Amino acid sequence: MAFPQLKLDNQLCFRLYTAARLVTASYTPYFKEFGITYPQYLVLMLLWEQDNRIISEITERLNLETNTVTPLLQRMEKQGLIVRQKSQADSRQRIISLTGEGKRLEEKMKNVPNCLAQKIVDNGISVDELQKLMPILDKFICAITNVNNR
Amino acid sequence: MAFPQLKLDNQLCFRLYTAARLVTASYTPYFKEFGITYPQYLVLMLLWEQDNRIISEITERLNLETNTVTPLLQRMEKQGLIVRQKSQADSRQRIISLTGEGKRLEEKMKNVPNCLAQKIVDNGISVDELQKLMPILDKFICAITNVNNR
DNA sequence: TTTTTATATATCGCACACGATACAATAAAA
DNA sequence: TTTTATTGTATCGTGTGCGATATATAAAAA
Numbered sequence: 163m164a165f166p167q168l169k170l171d172n173q174l175c176f177r178l179y180t181a182a183r184l185v186t187a188s189y190t191p192y193f194k195e196f197g198i199t200y201p202q203y204l205v206l207m208l209l210w211e212q213d214n215r216i217i218s219e220i221t222e223r224l225n226l227e228t229n230t231v232t233p234l235l236q237r238m239e240k241q242g243l244i245v246r247q248k249s250q251a252d253s254r255q256r257i258i259s260l261t262g263e264g265k266r267l268e269e270k271m272k273n274v275p276n277c278l279a280q281k282i283v284d285n286g287i288s289v290d291e292l293q294k295l296m297p298i299l300d301k302f303i304c305a306i307t308n309v310n311n312r
Numbered sequence: 313m314a315f316p317q318l319k320l321d322n323q324l325c326f327r328l329y330t331a332a333r334l335v336t337a338s339y340t341p342y343f344k345e346f347g348i349t350y351p352q353y354l355v356l357m358l359l360w361e362q363d364n365r366i367i368s369e370i371t372e373r374l375n376l377e378t379n380t381v382t383p384l385l386q387r388m389e390k391q392g393l394i395v396r397q398k399s400q401a402d403s404r405q406r407i408i409s410l411t412g413e414g415k416r417l418e419e420k421m422k423n424v425p426n427c428l429a430q431k432i433v434d435n436g437i438s439v440d441e442l443q444k445l446m447p448i449l450d451k452f453i454c455a456i457t458n459v460n461n462r
Numbered sequence: 463t464t465t466t467t468a469t470a471t472a473t474c475g476c477a478c479a480c481g482a483t484a485c486a487a488t489a490a491a492a
Numbered sequence: 493t494t495t496t497a498t499t500g501t502a503t504c505g506t507g508t509g510c511g512a513t514a515t516a517t518a519a520a521a522a
Contacts, residue, residue: 167425168418170357170373174442175335177449179350180375182332183509184456185325190510200329201478207320218500223320225330228501230479236502237477254487254500268318275317278459285458287451292324295448299327301437302445306334308435309428333479340480351508367471378471380509386472387507404470404517 188281192274196267197241201226201234203271206243209260210268216255243267338431342424346417347391351376351384353421356393359410360418366405393417 170176186200193199198206201224208223209215221231235258238244243264249255283289320326336350343353351374358373359365371381385408388394393414399405433439 164360165418165422168357168360168422170354170361173357173425174446174449175332175339176354177446177453178328178332178335179354181449181453181456182325182328184375184453184460185328187510188456188459189325199477204320204326204329207318207323210314210318211320216500221501225334226478227480229481229503232502234478252488252500256501268315272315272318275323281459282452282455285455287448287455291448291451294444295452296324296327298437298441298445299324299331301441302432303327303331303334305432305435305437306331306338309338309431310334337480349507368469371471376508377510379473379511382472384508402470402518406471 188278189274192271192278196270198243198267201230202238202243205231205234205238205258206260206264206267206271209244209258209264214257214259216249216257218255220258238264338428339424342421342428346420348393348417351380352388352393355381355384355388355408356410356414356417356421359394359408359414364407364409366399366407368405370408388414 166172189200189203193203204224205220208220217228217231217235220226220235221228224231235244235246235256239246242261245259245261247257247259249257279292283292316322339350339353343349348356354374355370358370367378367381367385370376370385371378374381385394385396385406389396392411395409395411397407397409399407429442433442
């Protein structure tokens with residue numbers, strides 16, 4: 163092997179790419195019942211935390227651009243999960259609000275994260291190791307964000 | 313907050329999703345020079361490791377389905393990075409091989425991973441912490457794979 | 463040998479991601 | 493107050509990911 167740093171197995175990035183795809187896939191069967199996707203679930207979580215947000219709050223919290231979020235919200239509105247109203251104060255802004263249906267999903271989905279976490283632990287990784295992952299990933303995300311912004 | 317497990321900040325999955333997107337984004341400026349994308353880079357790495365592979369080897373190593381990989385390879389062929397030839401032995405199979413152009417990229421890109429790693433470390437995460445991430449992610453991927461396959 | 467089953471890859475449709483650009487409304491400057 | 497710059501969101505084009513299905517070839521069974 164000429165350049166070991168070009169070997170797939172040596173790369174952290176490939177692990178992140180794979181882990182992210184697989185964990186999203188493991189959520190999918192739970193979402194299917196409610197007809198939503200993983201990014202839509204992220205938006206719902208934000209709105210359950212606090213309703214009636216403007217789009218820029220959502221893009222910032224999710225680290226996504228408007229060219230991803232706007233169509234995502236349009237689909238969610240069409241599905242009856244949210245409404246997108248122009249702001250009175252500043253008509254450039256859109257206020258995103260949960261519908262009754264969107265609100266009801268919170269109660270229905272409350273067990274999904276713990277249920278999935280339990281399954282993962284049952285398949286050979288300890289809670290301790292999962293806990294360790296979180297702060298390192300936070301630091302990693304922070305460092306990468308700095309790299310990307312200069 | 314009714315259900316803390318539904319809070320974005322408490323979720324490992326969201327961190328993985330974000331970390332994967334951001335690290336791919338940090339690769340992009342390097343790729344732009346060569347006109348490739350991150351998944352295309354993954355395929356190239358596999359072929360630099362060993363050339364003339366059948367598609368199923370690629371889908372297995374990348375944990376992707378043929379409905380992702382086939383169009384990816386078709387685009388790469390159109391760009392002149394690889395060729396897709398039918399196998400003599402079993403004409404269902406396609407042999408994927410690097411072109412001269414595809415081969416030359418290895419030498420040109422050999423410094424990219426280390427260069428990026430250095431930048432990340434310079435922005436506030438230690439090599440030690442990066443090292444710790446790899447084996448835990450391996451275990452995580454293994455566990456999630458088991459979850460998804462039953 | 464004909465039929466059935468399995469394997470390897472391809473196609474289709476839809477939902478993201480994201481670079482690039484457009485547009486409308488507000489804020490700031492002249 | 494008119495002009496200019498900024499902000500918030502939307503649109504467009506391309507490349508993934510992935511569920512579902514199709515197709516062609518090979519292997520196994522009848």
